[in-house]
Amino acid sequence: MEQQEVIDKLRRGELILMEYVWRKKSILSKKEIILAMQERYKWRKSTTEILLKRLVKMKVLNKKRAGFKSNYKVLVTKKEYLSARKEERYTSRDNNFFIRIFTTIHKINNVIEEKSKRFIKNMQNIAKR
Incomplete structure (x- = not known):
């Protein structure tokens, strides 16, 4: 439509x-x-x-x-308007869900990457001693 x-x-x-x-x-x-x-x-x-x-x-x-x-x-009509708004709400709610998931995954990956870098540095420092 x-x-x-x-x-x-x-x-x-x-x-x-x-x-x-x-x-x-x-x-x-x-x-x-x-x-x-x-x-x-x-x-x-x-x-x-x-x-x-x-x-x-x-x-x-x-x-x-x-x-x-x-x-x-x-x-x-008002009925058409309200049904369109309802569809929009469902769509935006779903979109927000996927956005939250991907940003969470991105944050987790960054944390894991930082921890592994720190771990490697610590291991290198231990090996130098």
Whole structure:
């Protein structure tokens, strides 16, 4: 799913705006969204417009113009978003597991190498006496 790559990258503000749009479950006008964000979060008009542009660019929302009005329609449902986040968590948890294993092995190898170097030096010092 191409949109899944985009879904993983939603930032806090984008997610707040999407929560509002998901709750409405209909096509919303730009004006309605801006007013709602101003009332709830005290956002400026420009902040909401920037976030809407980003969401359209990421193909999470679809923008349709009707004369001078802009309407927004959801392309990615909340269920799709949550399932993508869930998959990401499992993947990152697995990746972190392998990273920890390899760094641990690397540390162990370095410790073993240092101990064997010290052992060889000690043996050489004993042999010189």
